[in-house]
Amino acid sequence: MSVDEKTSSVEKGAVQDYVVQSENNFQLEAENDNVRRKLKERHVQMIAIAGTIGTGLFLGSGLALSGAGPLGALIAYMLVGSVAYSALVAIGEMTAHAPISGSFAHFAARWCDPALGFAVGWNYWYSNSISVPVEITAATILVTFWDDNLKHQAGYTALFCVLVCLINIFGVRYFGESEFFFSIVKLLLITGLILVGLIIDLGGGPDHDRRGFRYWKHPGAVAPAGLVLYNIGLDRFVAILNQIVQAGFSFQGMELVAIAASETQNPRRNISKAVRRVFWRVLLFYIGGILITGMIIPYDDPRLLQDTGTAAESPYVIVMSSAGIKVLPHIVNACVMLSAFSAGNSFLFSGSRIIYGLALHGQAPKILAWCTKGGLPLAAVLFSSSLAWLSFMNVSSGGATVFNWFVSLSTVGGFINWWVVNITYLHFYRGFRVQGFDRKKLAYYSILQPWLSIWGLVWTTIFILINGFTVFWDFNAADFLVAYLNIPIFALLYFGWKVIKRTKIWSPTNMDFVTGIPTIDETDSPIVPPTTILGKIAAIVF
Template sequence: MSNENSLLSQMMPQKESLRRDMKSRHLMMISIGGTIGTGLFLGSGQTINQAGPLGALLAYLFGGFIMYLVLLCLGELTVAMPVSGSFQSYATRFISPAAGFTTGWLYWINWAICIAADFTAAGIIMNNWFPMVSTWIWCAVFAVVLAVLNLVSVKAYGEAEFWFASIKVAAIIGFIIAGASMMFGFNSGHEALMFSNFNTGGEGIFPNGFNAVFLTMVAVVYSFQGAELVGIAAGECDNPGKHVPRVIKGITARIIIFYVLAMGVLAGTIPWQEAGVLESPFAHVFGMMGMPIAKDIMSFVVMTSALSAGNSALYACSRLLWSMSKEGLAPQWLGNLTKRDVPYNGIFLTLALACMSLLTSAYAADSVYLWLMSSTGVTGCLIWVIIGWCQLNFRKEFIAKGGSLKDLTFRTPLYPLVPLLVIFLNLGVVASLWLDETQHIVLYTGIPAVIATYFYYVLFMGKNSQAAAKTKAS
């Protein structure tokens, strides 16, 4: 084991350490908090409308399967080499510094946009309650709150996220129970719906065709993105070798169960023709039950969920920028820490970009939100491809340098099938955008952004990069 630790240290030298104050419950809820957000609470209605009841269930099952494969790959990397940069650092080391540069900056932009979407969703809810206060003011308030939570300490952030995520998990469980009571006749105010809404009449199993199910995959995969935050948080975990494998298994089961059961209840209680994105379908179901107070409570949960996802995203972005600064892939000032080892400049820079949410409130929030959801989903898929690619290269190099598989605490099963599936399936989801003309703009903007970021490194940073020197030294 000591030889294995020495080999891994040579393959991935440790950076200046951040405080390891995270516990397993923090890792679990951070990952759940980053995953269960507006994609479920606001985007699920659109999926049901496009794919139909059974199609939506299939789409979410398939999305959960892809997420599980990604976490299997990330698990081996994270347990063997727990660093705050996670897959960005792995991309630098096991693919190329240019790939690490591209991965880090695209992922940062991806999550900063997600924070913007989360602020907008939460701001719209608050504006509905307090119409005299503009949405952009609420966005500014939320930005200050999340900044304070992240600046205090990593332990304070972990505790806040634990309770943020606990609220929405409890709400989802309550929703599943309440919705199931409507479906099976336990609610005296309604006749049993049973599975009547799954009957699409003469429309067939998939009312808009199977292609519609395929085309919803970007939005569905977006809903599952955030689970990989466990890799970034593991760099500040007190015992990653013990906690990370347990967390990966736990979050996979919990997230898939929550999503699939919640989608089953939504599809069973809301006719697929009526599902939409402007109102939370969760709040709509409570309204159907004649519980207006519960509907307001659900809106509060949706707001809390958006802030929870934004909180996790802000944490991930600040750690990512810190990691890249240590590898020479970002300005050195992004590596500055507070007395409690918090990378404060990364927090401020991320919030500056995230304040694009103030712009979205001035336009049609429904169309802007859907566009943001698709564009970030594409970037997330490409990051998942990178994770599979890194795991392929890591395992190959580890064995070539004399490492033994029995010395890896967590091993990706069915190697190389699992990482190859991760790469193939995620590229397939991205390619599916071409089949939807309304999503062509995402490809037209997203792919050039990837190419431009990569070649910026090659043309302007490659020769003098500290990251290049470090990887060659190993």
């Protein structure tokens, strides 16, 4: 490659070859990228703050509390949160260098191994796509808080399916506006719940009962799992490990903001700002929420074990009802229903953009790379939308069991995605350094790297291996299959593509950090300082 070719860079879509030739002459194909940058700064910031907060946080916190106790749940959420953050920081730094379609699946193919990009891309697509019917089903069940007539369930399911698909079919601008609204609702809800929980804990509720850290002392800080009867300490440790999957589902989809980079205005500036703020989001909303939950209700409260799927199983609603607060449970249920719908909406967007990126680079059927004149990857959206209709399975008997399997499959798939992101980043870091690039000149870089990615890589490996360990106490073939099915599927995708295409792992000197990547001048416009009071407030908030 000549010097002129290396230094040239044009906006995405004008370059056909995204990756340099390898020793075996493998070359990643590339179609024209025709998506449009229509997501504004406020869209990106709100999606980053609350885009994928859903039932996993609002309702799942009760399951984590009953399963591991207040301290155990807090440790599980802090650990998984740190791992999720490691993946987001890694993908944020790579996106700051290359805000192009395909996101981390393309990064894995470009800087690690084309076969790895193929495997993680399809893994990400299916783990996100099966999360869509999970969230639609959750939204449908939440409606039963007001209407428990099972005959109406199919109608509600159809309504949510149609709405989720339509929002994505209308285009990224409509997706951005809808998620902006939903994110505001979720932020108000989680902030309100934390404040109400804190007020109740301090004795400000109608019952004037000051709880403090009472429940950390009795029944205790960590709940037993009931699996290791001869050693209570080990049994409590097992209880914490058992909540890893529940915590993982709550953190699913944090990388959405980076996946939308190719459709974001001023992507380097906006994505970088969003990633920097995620740490505080995790600390305040996830960790703070779990901490308050463990302060207001004991882990052995039998009401935490109810499986209604509505706000009735939320620890906050349980405490509100006990404290004599009557109206808030209905408000909470309505907001959680919107959160579930929003999470399904986000998962469909993520899945469609990843499969579009795969098609764009020759790793999925080329028809899925087709865009409308307005820049909507319609074929990818319709293809991904097809799995949303699996939510009708929950209407039939036995469907609930299948959807519990879907939750586990999507969560383990998410762990694999984080694992690959951190592997890819370590290759990116090494190649960047060997070729003489300066990370500090990127719009975003973390001083914690590469140690943060090493931390994430080690723990995701452990998560993937232990996620179904409890099945060995009372072996069940179906549960074992659900816990570990993703591993052979991922291996089959990786080695299958590697054998067919004869790919090799990129050496640090052979990685391409230039071709087809637009410069910052081509993607980001100069910052225009706000002149009005509202503009200045918006600049601080967003």
